[in-house]
Amino acid sequence: MHALSTRRSIARRGLVAVASLAAALSLVGCSTNPTTGRSQYDSLSPEQEIALGNQAAPELTAEYGGEVTDPNLRGYVSQVAQRMVPYTEGDAPSLPWEFVLLDSDVINAFALPGGKVFMSRGLAARMTNEAQLASVLGHEIGHVTARHVNDRITRSNVVTGILTVGVSVLGTASDSGLLNAATQQIVGAGGQGYLLKFNRDQEHEADELGVRYMVRAGYDPLGAVQVQQILKAASDGPRPPEIMSTHPLPESRITNLQNHINDEYAFTKNNAEYQLYADRFKQVFLSRVSVLPPPADAEFTTLAVSEWCAHCASQ
Numbered sequence: 001m002h003a004l005s006t007r008r009s010i011a012r013r014g015l016v017a018v019a020s021l022a023a024a025l026s027l028v029g030c031s032t033n034p035t036t037g038r039s040q041y042d043s044l045s046p047e048q049e050i051a052l053g054n055q056a057a058p059e060l061t062a063e064y065g066g067e068v069t070d071p072n073l074r075g076y077v078s079q080v081a082q083r084m085v086p087y088t089e090g091d092a093p094s095l096p097w098e099f100v101l102l103d104s105d106v107i108n109a110f111a112l113p114g115g116k117v118f119m120s121r122g123l124a125a126r127m128t129n130e131a132q133l134a135s136v137l138g139h140e141i142g143h144v145t146a147r148h149v150n151d152r153i154t155r156s157n158v159v160t161g162i163l164t165v166g167v168s169v170l171g172t173a174s175d176s177g178l179l180n181a182a183t184q185q186i187v188g189a190g191g192q193g194y195l196l197k198f199n200r201d202q203e204h205e206a207d208e209l210g211v212r213y214m215v216r217a218g219y220d221p222l223g224a225v226q227v228q229q230i231l232k233a234a235s236d237g238p239r240p241p242e243i244m245s246t247h248p249l250p251e252s253r254i255t256n257l258q259n260h261i262n263d264e265y266a267f268t269k270n271n272a273e274y275q276l277y278a279d280r281f282k283q284v285f286l287s288r289v290s291v292l293p294p295p296a297d298a299e300f301t302t303l304a305v306s307e308w309c310a311h312c313a314s315q
């Protein structure tokens with residue numbers, strides 16, 4: 001083959017590749033997110049987001065010691081979250097929401113696309129009122145409604161690989177290829193892989209959405225600031241909370257939250273319609289958490305205690 005036809009052939013292959021990518025893009029398209037008002041490129045359809053959450057949830061739950069077995073504790077966390085769900089935007093209230101209290105000592109919370117939200121008992125047990133619990137659940141609901149995993153796929157290099165699978169095997173095979181590739185980027189090494197590590201703007205956006213949802217459900221947004229103070233105090237301990245590996249420093253979140261509350265939610269201050277619900281939290285939640293058997297996922301405590309003992313032995 002002489003040089004001219006070789007160049008033409010390469011150019012043709014390039015055009016085919018671009019056309020395939022464009023076909024993949026047009027298959028999924030763009031939409032305006034009713035939560036944020038932003039136009040988003042849909043790397044995942046709503047059905048794929050739900051399927052991805054379903055696929056990644058069992059492994060992620062197992063990595064954190066499974067669910068707390070006490071049905072009252074699980075029911076309470078779910079109730080607090082479900083109070084906010086009707087106030088989410090667009091079709092979000094009808095997502096198959098599920099709120100999981102993990103039997104783990106680590107201090108963490110995270111969410112999967114499609115409405116699966118997880119909180120460790122290690123984090124929940126450090127709280128002092130229901131508004132704090134609502135703020136963390138609201139923040140995670142915000143990651144779901146703002147579709148941050150979808151954006152993470154769109155903006156990352158992963159999208160190239162995932163789209164290649166989608167382009168080459170359209171139909172059901174492409175769906176499972178996409179879901180498997182995305183699941184691997186979620187459950188990865190020890191949970192919370194690449195796709196659940198959001199950027200600073202996404203975290204601040206989730207903080208603001210959390211405040212939006214908790215206020216709509218009648219909680220005092222001061223609870224959101226208090227949670228950051230709890231994380232700040234915990235990060236002075238022997239081992240920084242796991243949540244710090246995926247979130248901005250509490251100091252910057254406190255500043256951002258305080259400004260946001262002053263700007264948008266000043267009406268909640270000293271307003272009896274917005275409560276922290278400290279007594280209810282103590283009676284229904286803390287009293288039960290304190291008598292639970294040690295968590296199934298107790299690596300954090302074991303390591304911290306053994307390090308402390310080794311330190312003492314060397315004195």
Ligand SMILES: [Zn+2]
Pocket residue numbers: 139143198203206247
């Ligand atoms: Zn977050």
